[in-house]
Amino acid sequence: MTPQETVKYMLNQDFFSQWMGIKIIEIKDKYCLIEMPIKQEMINGLKTVHGGITFAFADSALAFSSNNSGEAAVALNCVINFTTAVRLGDTLFAESKLLTETRKTGIYDILVTNQNKDLVASFRGTVYKINKKAVDL
Template structure:
C-alpha cells in the first residue's frame, strides 16, 4: 500500500480520530498534514479547547506519519507546550515529519508544531516512538 492508502486505512479504523473530524490533507512517506475543526464538545470551562484534545490530535497526526510505511509504532514518551489558546471555530493543522535515529533503528523522534489554520503556532509536541518490528 502507498503511504496515503495506509493512512486512510488507519483512519477508517480509528473512531476517535473520526469523532474529532480529522481529515487527511497530504500524506507521503513519513510525512502527513491533517486538519481538524474545533467543535463545541471540545471546549472546556474556560471557553478554550481542552488540552487533551490538542494532545490527542497531535498523537493522531503522529500515528499517520510514523506508521504510513507499514511499521507499527507506539508512543514511548511525549511532551507538549501549549503556546496559545485554541477556540471554537479554529481549525488545527500539524505538519509531521518522522525520522529514525540512525544508530538506534528501533526509535524515532518527532517534532510536531501545531498551528491554527492560517494563523500562529499554538503548541509544540516532542514525541519519541518505539517501532515494533
C-alpha cells in the first residue's frame, strides 16, 4: 500500500478522528499534514478549546505519519506545549515530520497552527515499532 492508502485505511477505522472532523491534506512517507475545524463540543469552561482536543489532534498526526509506511507504530511518549488559545471557529492544522528513527523507534515533531498560521502548540512524540503491519491490526 502507498502511504496515502494506508492513512485512508486507518482513518476509515478511526472513529475518534472522524468525530473530530480531521481531513487529510498531504501524506508522504513518514510525514503528514492534517486539518480540523473547531466545533462547539470541543470548547471548555473558559471558552477555549480543551487541551485534550489539541493533544488528540497532534496525536492523530503522529499516528498517520508514523504508520503510513505500513509498519505499525504506537506512541511511547508524547509531550505538548500550548502556545496560543484556540477558540470556536478556528481551524487547526497539524504538520508531522520524522526527526530521527532507529530500527525500533521514531521521534516526530508536530507543529499545530491555526488558520492564521499562528503556532498554537508544539508536540513531540516517540513511537515504538511493534513489528506488525498497520493494515493487519
